[in-house]
Each structure stands twice: as C-alpha cells, then as structure tokens.
Amino acid sequence: MGGKIDCYLDIASLYSYLAFLELQKNRDLLASHNVQVEYHPILLGGISALSGNPPPWTLRAKARYLTHDARRSVARQGPPSPPISFPADLMQRGMTVAPMRCLLYIKQHHPAEVFESALHYLFHLFWSPPNADLTRLESVAGALGEVPRGFEGAGTGSGTGVREGEGREKLLFTEAEVREIVEGASEEEIKIGLKGVTQEALGKGAFGAPWLWVVDERTGRGEPFFGSDRFHFVYEFLGLPYTNVMLLPASDEKAKL
Template sequence: MGGRIDCYVDICSFYSYIIFLDILQNRSLLKSHSVTVEFHPILLGAINAGSGNKPPWALPAKAIYGLYEGRRVLGRFPLVPIQFPADLMSVSLTVLPLRALHFIKRTYPDPEVFTTTLHYFFHSFWAPPNVNMTRPENVAKALSEVPAVFNGISVGSAASDRRLFSKQEVEAIMNGAGFQEMKDLLKETTQRALDQGAFGAPWLWATNDAGVSEPFFGSDRFHFVYKFLGLPYQDVALLPPTDENKAKL
C-alpha cells in the first residue's frame, strides 16, 4: 500500500481543475496511506499536437456531449463557482501562467505556495468573470491577488486577507517566467507526459509501492488508481430500493 501519483495538468483544462479539486479534498487521506501527490504544469495544446489528439471543440459530437458531461461533473463540487469561458479556444494557450507556476515550484521551498497559486490560477480561469490568463497583465494581477489561504470559493471567503506574494515577488515571478530555464522546463515536463503516452489532460502517472508505474487518463479514474496502489476504497455500487422508492412504485 502506498506509492506516488504524478498529475499533469493545464489550467485551461476543465477536467484538470476537477481532478485538482478531488485530490485536494482527499490529500490528507492519501497522505495517511503513504501516497505522495505532485502536480506538474503542462501545455495541453502541445500534448494534443504531439499525440495527434484534437480538443473537444474540434469535434462537434464531442462538444455536444461535453455539455452534458460538464453539467454532471459540476454536481460533484456545487459550491465551487465554475463557468466555461465564452471562447475557450482563444484563451487556452496558457504558456505564461504555466511558466510562472514552474518558476514558483522551483523557487519556493514550501510546496503549499505552488499548490495555492495553482488553485487560484484555476479559480481565476474558470470562475466568473473568467480571467484571460494569456495576457501578462492579467497573470500579474492574479499573482498579486493570491490569498495566503484559499478555499476555492472566493477571495473574500478565504481564511486570510493576507496575500501570498508581495509586489516585488510578483515582479520576480513575472520576470522568472521569461527565463529560458522556465521555457525549457515547461517543454520538458510536457514532453515527459507525451513520452508516457499522454494524449490529453489530466494525465496521471501512478507508481505503486513495488515501483511499478501505469498511466491513467481523466478525472474519474480514481477507483482504478486506488486499486492499482492497493488502497482501500468504496467502488460504485447499485443499492436496493428504499422504502420510499417502493412506495412510489
């Protein structure tokens, strides 16, 4: 029992946000089972190009089905404000915020700084009014707003009004995002996912306590992941009718 989950995500990926929220609410349990989780920012557009996959909006049937599936998935997190950007395709090239995340991950020793920033970037992209994170000024503004403690609902409901980064730190992060090292790091991380067989996001690479690794795709494969890692879990099960249901019949 135990192991590791490497989770490759892009903030423009709806299901990356969903899996992030899922792992966030279960990370204490995962830790109790000696499972380490690490998030890796990747560029979804490069994953699609490198694997030959196409985004959902490029296939009409998939886009139509996505409306149903998206509504169902949102029911898992009813308190989290999520709406799709009006033109998701035009704001999906999230290179700059991804490089900024890599800079934060590389620079700040406390992993919570990276996780909180990733959380707020997801929130900024997917919560109304859907911030366009392809624009440098918006990325800088989002960085200046990241709360020291963030629960994913809104900044005002955060446990602290204190901001995570000072003005000088925001400037350093924005400058750092332009370093060649960060450009290379985003490319290398994206390529690592491609080498593992990734064709979309979120992409999971799970390693069990025997050192064996397997890939998992999507935000709804945790029952397979838990089984592979040897963790106790409750699978989906059909229940017998209740007295109330019998009365309706």
Template sequence: MGGHIDLYLDIASLYSYIALMQAIKTQDLLKQHSVELDIHPFFLGAVNAGSGNKPPWTLPAKAVYGVHDSQRSLRAVGLSNVSPPGDLMQVGRTIVPLRALLYVKTRYPAATYLATWRALFHAFWTLHRPPITPEALGETLESIPANTNANASLASSSPPGKGRDGERLFSAEEVADILQAEKSVEYKNALREATQRALDQGAFGAPWLWVTNATTGESEPFFGSDRWSHVYAFLGLPYQDVELLPPGTAKGSEAKL
C-alpha cells in the first residue's frame, strides 16, 4: 500500500470546492495508509484553453443538469448557501489568489494552507466576494479568524480585518507580504508550471487528480469529485463502496455508512 495523490484545484471550480472538503475529511486516514496528499493551485482557464474544453455550464443541457448534480454533491459534503457569484467567465480570473496560495503553501503549516483554501472558496461561492484582485484578496485574508481550521464552519464569517476575539490567521504585515509575493516572478512561474504539469498529464478540467501507487510505481489520472472509490481501488486501499440495502432497512440519508 501507500502512494501519492496530486490534487489540482481552482477556487472558481465548484467541484474543486467539493473535492477539497472530501480531501480534508479523509486526509488523516490517507496518512494512516501511507498515502501523501498534495493539493496544488492551478488555473482552470488555462487548462480549458490548453485542452480545448469548455465550461459545462456553457452547454444548455449540462447547465440544467448541473443544478441538480451540484446540489446533491454539496449536500454530501455538508456545504450550503453556495451559488455562483455572477458571470463565471469574469470572476473566474483567479490567477491572483492562486499565486497567493502557492506562497502560503511554501511559507506556512499545512493547516494554515488548508484554512486559506477554505476561506477563499467561502468568499467566492458563499459571500460572493470573489478574491480575484489584490484588494479583494487582502480583505479576505484579513478576515480569517486565527482559530479557523480546515474543518471549521465558515457560515458566520467575520467582517474584513476582524477575527474572533480580535485575532486573525494572518497579521496585517503577513497579508502585505502575501500580496507582494503573488506579484513576483517566482509565483507567476510556479502557477504557470503547476498548470502546465496538469496539462501534460492530460488535464481538461477540475478537480484533476494524478495518483501514484507506491507498490507498483504506476501513475494514473482521475477527474472529478466523485472518483474516490476508483482512486482507492487503484492504490489498493480498503474502502466501502455504495451498496443497495434490502427492503425494510433505513432509507435515504439514514442508510449512509
């Protein structure tokens, strides 16, 4: 057993948000199975352009179906009050926050990195304040309470600059450093390289997973937030798949394992 999962996400992708929540839920179990999970920001706009793909909501039939599918998927990971913040073609220009995430990833503990992902997704999809400019990103970073963690509910977000008990995850100086770093050549190149790496692996959308089995040395791509059972099978991990129960047993959510 054992292996490595590279998970590529963009905050403009709703299913990336869902995949992040799934990854947060299973990260400790994955560690117990000697599976390393590495979350990478990548720019979905460039992936679509590079692969020739188009966002699913640009096709009317997929857009209609997507309303049903997204709500089911959101409920499954406990997310609510989630909806697009406007024209996704406009607000999907997420290069600024993605470069900032790369800086946070290299300079802060993993828990801080995951909490930042959560806060950026929350700002985008629930608060409808897409952190896609330095000013908007700074407000979001300043609003993250110090005791925020990746599993915490963000339903009652604090106003910008005020965390719970007056403490923030990032100080004003740290926010300034993050905003300065995202403009640098280093993190511009880092985002470009991560995006190209996913494209070289065959990426055409988000979330994109590149999974390596440590025992066999083989790697395979997976796409979407609903492919985890295939990932576990590829890694040789024990898992329990969806199972239809006999009549007379609990129904619906009561029947979940």
C-alpha cells in the first residue's frame, strides 16, 4: 500500500477549498498508509480557457444548481468557522494571479507546513465574510502579513487570531519575508512557473479544480480524479480501507411513523 495524491487547486475554487480541508483532515491517516499529499497552485482561469470548459456559473442552469450543490457540499464537509460565503463579484475576485504566484513562491522557498498554512489562510480569507479581495499584490501582502502560525481555520474570524499586544513571533511571516514573497512573485521565473504548473495539470487531463492526480505505488499507475467528493474512488484506487456510503434500515420508531 502507498502512493501519492497531487492536488491542483486555486483559491477561487470553492471545491478546491473543500478538497483541501478533506485532505488536511485525513493527512495523518493517509501518511499511515504511506500516501503523500502535495498541493500545486494553478490558475483556474487558465484551465477553463485552455480546456474549453467555461466556469459553471456562466451557464444559467448550472449556476442555479450550484447554489444547492455548494450548500450540500459545505454541510457534508462540516463548515469552517466562520462559515463559508460567496463573494458577490466572484468573477472579478476570481482573478487570482497575484495570490497564486505568491503561493508558488512560498512553496518553492519555505517548508511545506508554512506553504500549507498560507494556502489555508488565503482560502479562508477568500471564502469567509467579508470575502477579501486578493486580486492585487498589495492586498495579498497584507493578508500574508497577518497569517497566524499553525493556522487551522477555526475561531479566527476575519482577522489574524493574534490578540492585541502579541508580537510578530505569533505570525507565520516576518515583514521582511512578506516583502521577499511579493517581490519574488513578480519575477519572471515565478510567472513562467505558475503557467508551467497549470500546463502540467492540463497535461494530466484537467478541465477544472480541484484536479487530483493519484499514483498507486504498487503498480506505478496514475489516474485523474475531479472534485471534492471523489475520495471514495481515490481510496479504492489506492487500495485503502474505507467506509462506503450505505443506506441504513429504518429504526422501529421511524417504521411506526
């Protein structure tokens, strides 16, 4: 048993957020089965354009359905605190070139746990009221400057979770590191790199996010999986023990009703 899950995601994708929360929740269990998880920042807009798959909310019928599906999906995952809310101008806020470049820079220059805390915090800001606008590098810099160490999402409100009077040692990045990240995100190497990772996902069949590429160590074979609710298929593919969805018989009380 063993393998790897490569998860390609964009903070503008709600289902990427839900997949991230699911994978983080099961990270230790997956590790106990020798399954590694790696997150890859991509541009969902690039995936949509280059795969010929327009955003679902641009089709009226899909947009109507998504209001139901998103509510159900969040409820199934267990809503983060504060609860998820949709930006009123999702199309505009979804221009996430700046934050995704910053995240790629962080991934390349900081330990994995730092990258994952930053990724989690930007997801949190994007999808929690008042839904931060992260389309500009200056706003991303402000967000990165307030990421609490070991951020896990619960009970932080829309602020940092760092109480007044506490020093910057409670924060994930120093002011100098934030400047370095923002400057690094503007470098040609990172711009090309983000396009390259997006192209890598497309090469693995991506038409949306989250896109999972899963490799089974036993056979060396890889397969794609799409969405935040396909983990039973992932576990089946990897040969992991899991409990499937099962309809239970009615209790005596319910049967009488």
